[in-house]
Amino acid sequence: MTTMLITGGAGFIGSNFVRYVLENRPDASIINLDALTYSGNLENLAGLDEDPRFASRYEFVKGDIADRDLLAPLLDRTDIVIHMAAESHVDRSILDSAPFVRTNVLGTQALLDAARHSHAGKGVARFVHVSTDEVYGSLPLDRPDLKFTEDTPIQPNSPYAASKAASDLLVRAAFHTFHMPVLTTRCSNNFGPYQFPEKVIPLFVTNLIEGRKVPLYGDGKNVRDWLHVLDHCEAILTVAEKGRVGEVYNIGGDNERSNLDLTRAILDIMGKGHDMIQPVEDRKGHDRRYAIDASKIERELGWRPTRSAWPDALEQTVRWYMANAEWWRHVKSGAYREFYKQQYSGRERVGA
Ligand code: NAD
Ligand code: TDX
Numbered sequence: 001m002t003t004m005l006i007t008g009g010a011g012f013i014g015s016n017f018v019r020y021v022l023e024n025r026p027d028a029s030i031i032n033l034d035a036l037t038y039s040g041n042l043e044n045l046a047g048l049d050e051d052p053r054f055a056s057r058y059e060f061v062k063g064d065i066a067d068r069d070l071l072a073p074l075l076d077r078t079d080i081v082i083h084m085a086a087e088s089h090v091d092r093s094i095l096d097s098a099p100f101v102r103t104n105v106l107g108t109q110a111l112l113d114a115a116r117h118s119h120a121g122k123g124v125a126r127f128v129h130v131s132t133d134e135v136y137g138s139l140p141l142d143r144p145d146l147k148f149t150e151d152t153p154i155q156p157n158s159p160y161a162a163s164k165a166a167s168d169l170l171v172r173a174a175f176h177t178f179h180m181p182v183l184t185t186r187c188s189n190n191f192g193p194y195q196f197p198e199k200v201i202p203l204f205v206t207n208l209i210e211g212r213k214v215p216l217y218g219d220g221k222n223v224r225d226w227l228h229v230l231d232h233c234e235a236i237l238t239v240a241e242k243g244r245v246g247e248v249y250n251i252g253g254d255n256e257r258s259n260l261d262l263t264r265a266i267l268d269i270m271g272k273g274h275d276m277i278q279p280v281e282d283r284k285g286h287d288r289r290y291a292i293d294a295s296k297i298e299r300e301l302g303w304r305p306t307r308s309a310w311p312d313a314l315e316q317t318v319r320w321y322m323a324n325a326e327w328w329r330h331v332k333s334g335a336y337r338e339f340y341k342q343q344y345s346g347r348e349r350v351g352a
Pocket of ligand 1: 011033084188
């Protein structure tokens with residue numbers, strides 16, 4: 001049995017990843033370490049504790065990745081770290097960047113240290129750091145030939161991206177200085193079930209169901225490269241199992257869309273008029289375009305996206321939010337904060 005420590009496993013990508021691993025790797029057991037910040041939601045994982053296929057292989061620990069006392073015993077039981085915990089929303093980082101530095105930078109450093117000192121100094125077998133294409137900065141709209149490769153210089157523009165870039169550099173340093181078996185992934189924008197409705201797709205879909213307009217930033221021409229979250233999960237697991245230590249792997253969908261095209265596609269799927277678009281002031285420092293060259297992971301590890309084809313995959317996701325109103329209504333109303341208290345009151349640590 002291989003034990004994976006997944007940080008941030010109650011968030012959007014983390015919860016999809018926990019399910020993906022439990023379903024596809026019967027020889028893996030999981031410790032899910034999550035602080036349950038505003039974006040951590042145990043309703044994303046409802047049912048796992050009781051599922052007889054998973055119960056003996058899944059454990060939830062509520063805790064902070066910056067808590068070194070908590071980390072030490074957990075890392076001694078860990079073979080592979082999949083590090084996803086982060087403050088993840090660009091707009092929040094513009095309002096207050098302090099939590100981003102605390103979790104993304106100091107938290108990553110604490111986790112690296114604990115992973116290195118674990119197993120009586122032998123350390124963990126693998127440490128996968130889940131990062132983002134935003135560390136590369138922004139591409140111009142008039143140069144469609146340009147994409148981010150793993151050799152593109154790091155030029156982050158938002159406090160979020162800067163904090164992720166700092167964490168990437170700490171991971172890089174751990175490899176060069178301490179020969180830690182680290183691997184870094186940099187992925188483009190994800191879509192799929194359980195995404196916190198502050199991010200553009202779930203925000204727009206849920207606003208429209210509620211009869212509200214959708215706030216499109218600036219001229220709507222900014223471009224993002226969209227990948228289904230399960231394609232991302234599969235890529236992370238592929239890197240964990242087959243990647244070369246010390247390397248960075250870009251992950252992307254080869255699926256560039258302007259925000260205006262994305263918004264119109266959502267409106268069309270939902271049968272809403274384009275007059276539901278509300279142009280609003282642009283995001284400060286708004287990156288113009290992201291586009292990933294994912295040829296390295298395909299060439300070296302044989303991974304390619306298979307679930308991200310547009311517009312079917314978008315439609316499936318939109319329909320998931322339409323069919324799961326209870327989930328996002330709990331999030332928007334704040335009721336999801338009660339779920340943990342009811343399920344686990346008095347027990348900080350849950351599971352095997
Ligand atoms: P999310 O905000 O949905 O989830 C983050 C999770 O981390 C939450 O469950 C939260 O409670 C937890 N967390 C936050 N601070 C913590 C701390 N100090 N200790 C322990 N847990 C903590 O984010 P997401 O969209 O699922 O992103 C996950 C990772 O993937 C992040 O590292 C992000 O940078 C990266 N990423 C996201 C995308 C995307 O499109 N969403 C794309 C590329 C990379
Ligand atoms: O209300 C909105 N209106 C709007 O026009 C919101 C929330 C966003 N937007 C635009 C801004 C971006 O160009 O939509 C695009 C996508 O915005 P977000 O969903 O906030 O994602 P983004 O800023 O691109 O970052 C996401 O992808 C990379 C994740 O949040 C990051 O965690 C990940 O690293």
